[in-house]
Amino acid sequence: MRQKIVAGNWKMNKSFSEAEETLDELVNLLDEQEKTDVNIIVCTPAIYLEMAVDIAESSAFAVGAQDVSAYEKGAYTGEISATMLNSMQVEYCIIGHSERRKYHHESNAEVAQKVEQLLGKTITPIVCCGEVLAEREANRQFEVVKQQLSESLFQLQPLDFTNIIIAYEPVWAIGTGKTATPEQAQEMHAFIRGIVEDKYGKEIAKKLPILYGGSCTPQNAATLFAQPDVDGGLIGGASLVAQDFMKIINAF
Numbered sequence: 001m002r003q004k005i006v007a008g009n010w011k012m013n014k015s016f017s018e019a020e021e022t023l024d025e026l027v028n029l030l031d032e033q034e035k036t037d038v039n040i041i042v043c044t045p046a047i048y049l050e051m052a053v054d055i056a057e058s059s060a061f062a063v064g065a066q067d068v069s070a071y072e073k074g075a076y077t078g079e080i081s082a083t084m085l086n087s088m089q090v091e092y093c094i095i096g097h098s099e100r101r102k103y104h105h106e107s108n109a110e111v112a113q114k115v116e117q118l119l120g121k122t123i124t125p126i127v128c129c130g131e132v133l134a135e136r137e138a139n140r141q142f143e144v145v146k147q148q149l150s151e152s153l154f155q156l157q158p159l160d161f162t163n164i165i166i167a168y169e170p171v172w173a174i175g176t177g178k179t180a181t182p183e184q185a186q187e188m189h190a191f192i193r194g195i196v197e198d199k200y201g202k203e204i205a206k207k208l209p210i211l212y213g214g215s216c217t218p219q220n221a222a223t224l225f226a227q228p229d230v231d232g233g234l235i236g237g238a239s240l241v242a243q244d245f246m247k248i249i250n251a252f
């Protein structure tokens with residue numbers, strides 16, 4: 001049985017008090033219902049991580065960051081290291097998000113360095129991959145995703161690979177309201193599991209959690225999560241509203 005995971009990516013949203021309010025609301029919603037077997041992760045802006053970890057201590061969700069430095073420490077103004085995240089009890093970190101690839105020119109090689117930093121500090125990387133619209137229209141989505149994953153993850157030793165979460169986020173579906181169909185998501189997730197199996201074998205591939213991200217909502221989450229290779233979601237917009245996020249968690 002693979003882990004079921006619903007992770008929220010808040011991106012660059014909310015003031016401190018709004019962030020606190022949303023997390024308090026999530027805590028209350030989680031308290032009101034029976035314990036869930038879904039692993040819930042909230043990736044807040046870095047500046048709110050301390051507060052989020054404090055709140056999460058008495059609740060059933062974990063906290064993640066949205067990025068990490070590719071370097072261990074030193075003269076990298078504005079950067080946050082894996083050591084720093086670890087010292088704040090942050091358990092997860094998104095890397096290689098398409099917005100970082102687009103606006104900060106993050107490359108597969110840098111994602112590989114970030115994976116190494118995170119694993120060295122026992123933080124679970126949530127590694128994003130996904131094609132842009134032109135690539136899908138040219139039917140190049142499999143080639144693109146394979147290249148992203150081989151260049152950012154396939155340097156890992158098998159044991160390290162058991163501490164990875166992959167998120168497939170077709171860029172054309174992010175924040176557009178254009179969700180991938182459950183069939184498109186399943187097709188890509190099965191492809192990803194297949195290339196991981198080719199590289200690391202059946203056992204590791206079978207255990208790898210692969211999340212879908214891109215306009216996932218309370219309305220479409222259940223059909224996406226019902227696909228055999230979709231193990232949960234990486235949720236942007238809908239994770240900003242505690243009630244919507246909760247509905248997605250309960251869509252399993």
Ligand code: 13P
Nearest residue numbers: 009174175214215236237
């Ligand atoms: P949306 O759910 O807003 O489309 O964002 C998805 C995403 O980028 C999560 O990382």
